[in-house]
Amino acid sequence: MSDVFNVLMVGVGGQGIVLASDIVAEAAALAGLDAKKSEIHGMSRRGGPVFSHVRFGERVYAPVIDLGQAHVILAMEPMELLRWSAWARPDAAACYLAEPILPVGVDEYPDGLDAEIDRLFARVVRVELGEIRRTVPLKVRNTALLGAASVFFPLEPLYVQQALEALSPRGTYEANQAAFDIGRGLAEQQLSGVSHVE
Amino acid sequence: MLSGNEAVALGAWEAAVAVGCGYPGTPSTEILEALATQPEVYTEWSVNEKVALEVGVGASLAGGRALVTMKHVGVNVAADPLFTASYLGVRAGLVIITADDPDMHSSQNEQDNRHYAIAAKVPMLEPSDSQEAREFTKLAFELSETYDTPVFLRMTTRLSHSKSLIEAFPGGEPVRGTAPIAPGFVSDPGKYVMIPGNARRRRVAVEERMNRLIADAAAHPSNRVEWPTGEPDDGAKAPLGVITSGIPYTYVREAAPDVPVLKIGLVNPLSPQLIADFAAKVETLYVVEELDPVIENQLKAWGIDCIGKDAFPAIGEFTPAIVAAGLGLGEPSVGIEPALSVPPRRPGLCQGCPHDHVFLELRRKGMLISGDIGCYSLGVLPPYNAMDTLLDMGASITMAQGMDIVAPAEQRGKIAAVIGDSTFAHSGITGLLNAVWNRRDGLYIVLDNGTTAMTGMQPNPMSGERMGREDSVSVDYELLAKAFGIPEKNVGMVDAYDTAGISAAIDTLAERSGVRLLVVLGLCLIEGQKLKRINKLDGKLASRKELIFLNKVEGAK
Numbered sequence: 053m054s055d056v057f058n059v060l061m062v063g064v065g066g067q068g069i070v071l072a073s074d075i076v077a078e079a080a081a082l083a084g085l086d087a088k089k090s091e092i093h094g095m096s097r098r099g100g101p102v103f104s105h106v107r108f109g110e111r112v113y114a115p116v117i118d119l120g121q122a123h124v125i126l127a128m129e130p131m132e133l134l135r136w137s138a139w140a141r142p143d144a145a146a147c148y149l150a151e152p153i154l155p156v157g158v159d160e161y162p163d164g165l166d167a168e169i170d171r172l173f174a175r176v177v178r179v180e181l182g183e184i185r186r187t188v189p190l191k192v193r194n195t196a197l198l199g200a201a202s203v204f205f206p207l208e209p210l211y212v213q214q215a216l217e218a219l220s221p222r223g224t225y226e227a228n229q230a231a232f233d234i235g236r237g238l239a240e241q242q243l244s245g246v247s248h249v250e
Numbered sequence: 251m252l253s254g255n256e257a258v259a260l261g262a263w264e265a266a267v268a269v270g271c272g273y274p275g276t277p278s279t280e281i282l283e284a285l286a287t288q289p290e291v292y293t294e295w296s297v298n299e300k301v302a303l304e305v306g307v308g309a310s311l312a313g314g315r316a317l318v319t320m321k322h323v324g325v326n327v328a329a330d331p332l333f334t335a336s337y338l339g340v341r342a343g344l345v346i347i348t349a350d351d352p353d354m355h356s357s358q359n360e361q362d363n364r365h366y367a368i369a370a371k372v373p374m375l376e377p378s379d380s381q382e383a384r385e386f387t388k389l390a391f392e393l394s395e396t397y398d399t400p401v402f403l404r405m406t407t408r409l410s411h412s413k414s415l416i417e418a419f420p421g422g423e424p425v426r427g428t429a430p431i432a433p434g435f436v437s438d439p440g441k442y443v444m445i446p447g448n449a450r451r452r453r454v455a456v457e458e459r460m461n462r463l464i465a466d467a468a469a470h471p472s473n474r475v476e477w478p479t480g481e482p483d484d485g486a487k488a489p490l491g492v493i494t495s496g497i498p499y500t501y502v503r504e505a506a507p508d509v510p511v512l513k514i515g516l517v518n519p520l521s522p523q524l525i526a527d528f529a530a531k532v533e534t535l536y537v538v539e540e541l542d543p544v545i546e547n548q549l550k551a552w553g554i555d556c557i558g559k560d561a562f563p564a565i566g567e568f569t570p571a572i573v574a575a576g577l578g579l580g581e582p583s584v585g586i587e588p589a590l591s592v593p594p595r596r597p598g599l600c601q602g603c604p605h606d607h608v609f610l611e612l613r614r615k616g617m618l619i620s621g622d623i624g625c626y627s628l629g630v631l632p633p634y635n636a637m638d639t640l641l642d643m644g645a646s647i648t649m650a651q652g653m654d655i656v657a658p659a660e661q662r663g664k665i666a667a668v669i670g671d672s673t674f675a676h677s678g679i680t681g682l683l684n685a686v687w688n689r690r691d692g693l694y695i696v697l698d699n700g701t702t703a704m705t706g707m708q709p710n711p712m713s714g715e716r717m718g719r720e721d722s723v724s725v726d727y728e729l730l731a732k733a734f735g736i737p738e739k740n741v742g743m744v745d746a747y748d749t750a751g752i753s754a755a756i757d758t759l760a761e762r763s764g765v766r767l768l769v770v771l772g773l774c775l776i777e778g779q780k781l782k783r784i785n786k787l788d789g790k791l792a793s794r795k796e797l798i799f800l801n802k803v804e805g806a807k
Binding site for chain 2: 064074077078081086087088089090091092093100101112113114115116118119120121122131132134135137138139140141142144155156157158162164165168171172173
């Protein structure tokens with residue numbers, strides 16, 4: 053169990069969580085590891101939170117991550133990061149897009165999320181929308197976040213790049229690759245001085 | 251990497267399946283969608299699950315391997331042909347996918363369809379990852395032909411929608427096998443015409459078949475025993491052993507890598523010999539199965555001592571932590587606990603859904619709303635709060651009839667049924683026929699969004715396309731109503747964006763007597779984007795405008 057690395061990816065519908073998680077799982081497979089991923093489609097997700105579990109290592113049995121077992125949570129939305137924090141290990145890293153999306157029927161976004169996230173997680177990469185708004189088109193923001201979160205993965209970036217190339221929808225690979233590099237660069241900048249997880 | 255559903259499609263294709271049919275339903279839908287990309291296979295979305303199974307049985311008898319897919323509740327619809335298809339047997343292999351939904355992620359109930367396999371006397375295989383889904387599909391076709399029976403392959407949501415690695419193709423490319431049976435129907439009324447005299451003989455054949463299967467089950471390649479630390483010597487016992495199947499097997503292995511496991515792939519029939527042998531070699535025997543205690547009850551009936559639902563929940567999905575706790579191997583870990591709580595993000599109709607207005611109007615008018623299955627089931631949630639009942643596919647129209655029979659006068663004019671276009675074709679039309687035949691009063695509203703949206707944009711008989719976006723018929727609501735004898739003035743079509751028109755049509759039709767059919771036409775926004783990409787949007791919108799123009803509700807402002 054201990055050699056399996058767990059990445060939980062969360063967001064709201066339409067943010068590209070499923071594709072981003074496919075890329076991580078494929079990258080692990082390209083690295084010669086066993087990998088499984090799991091998500092739920094269908095009614096309960098329409099307009100609700102979207103999540104994907106990705107697990108990789110020498111041998112992966114269960115496709116789901118247990119409570120308290122995620123090494124990394126990638127969130128496309130701050131509130132969603134907190135919603136799923138029960139899945140995080142005490143030493144988990146968080147990587148999130150600091151762009152709130154108000155749930156339907158909720159008038160006020162809760163205050164103090166960024167501070168709470170900094171308090172809860174051992175390592176945090178916060179991507180401000182302003183940092184990527186002009187350089188990363190809306191459709192590939194998921195890949196920018198994936199690039200940022202990838203600094204925490206025990207995977208050679210080369211494999212993630214290869215997976216990105218294999219799974220990018222037709223005609224989008226270059227945009228995805230650029231977004232990935234921008235995200236990874238931002239994370240490296242933020243964490244400079246902090247060593248990567250290996 | 252493939253999802254469990256994609257792997258089933260691959261396995262079926264490799265097994266030279268000739269026909270794939272089914273009705274969309276989460277979590278089964280992606281199987282046929284994957285199979286439909288293969289030109290060698292005839293695929294269709296059938297009108298409903300009963301129809302799909304009957305098409306599959308026909309294909310099998312004519313000598314083509316057939317794969318029939320549905321979600322767990324779909325098997326309820328297909329149960330009529332199922333129980334007798336078991337008597338007919340097969341010529342070419344017939345495999346039925348039941349995709350169960352522990353935890354009810356996208357379903358109205360949590361039924362355990364292993365009971366169907368037992369009740370219909372049909373063998374059932376249950377894989378636990380994508381590679382097994384692929385292999386077991388092939389085994390299912392072989393089992394079907396060897397034992398002359400339809401075969402169930404049971405999937406669950408977690409298996410259908412998880413991805414895992416599959417074994418590489420020898421030579422790098424997938425290879426489609428050769429069909430073992432040549433096409434051609436061979437007349438055999440004693441086997442294929444189930445009048446009572448023949449059925450009595452086939453009943454005996456079914457019993458003999460199941461007995462043969464029980465005897466052979468121990469050696470079936472889908473069953474295996476794992477002794478990670480070595481099999482105990484004769485007379486010795488391992489302290490703990492687990493019998494499990496399907497996705498829970500992966501949780502058992504995760505939670506207890508060293509524990510002996512009897513992993514059952516053939517979940518019906520169970521092998522008494524295999525189970526008794528394993529049970530004799532362990533001190534404490536656990537049965538780890540999601541939902542009902544199907545294996546556990548069978549063991550107890552055989553007098554084999556085991557622990558099942560006393561240690562594991564009967565409701566919902568398991569996780570490795572739940573399994574570890576049940577086996578007494580540790581407490582679940584606790585994650586980070588935030589001091590801030592975040593508001594829920596509830597599912598709901600898509601923002602901008604053309605059909606939200608109908609719900610707002612119906613609620614505003616204080617109608618009692620008999621609902622149905624699809625995206626629009628979400629009309630029950632805020633901000634609409636506009637659904638009073640929801641039972642099963644097609645029940646909106648028929649339950650409204652039952653209510654209307656006994657409802658007091660002040661309620662009678664206030665009942666409306668709401669049903670989507672695909673659900674209407676699936677089983678709403680029979681309910682409508684029942685209403686006109688029995689001279690009922692009722693307002694039945696079809697919310698036509700031009701697709702089967704909830705399950706991911708499948709065509710349906712009202713949408714003008716069939717599988718693979720091939721052009722096909724689009725049933726004319728007005729002609730259908732005319733054929734059913736519904737007076738013209740009781741039939742209306744409204745544009746979903748014409749808010750005043752919808753309000754007036756509901757007011758006008760609510761006051762009339764007899765059966766009234768109101769069709770609200772508003773193309774699903776997601777479907778619209780897809781049609782635009784293939785240059786079909788303009789044509790679709792034009793044809794719908796025409797319908798609305800022709801069928802304005804008479805008397806409405």
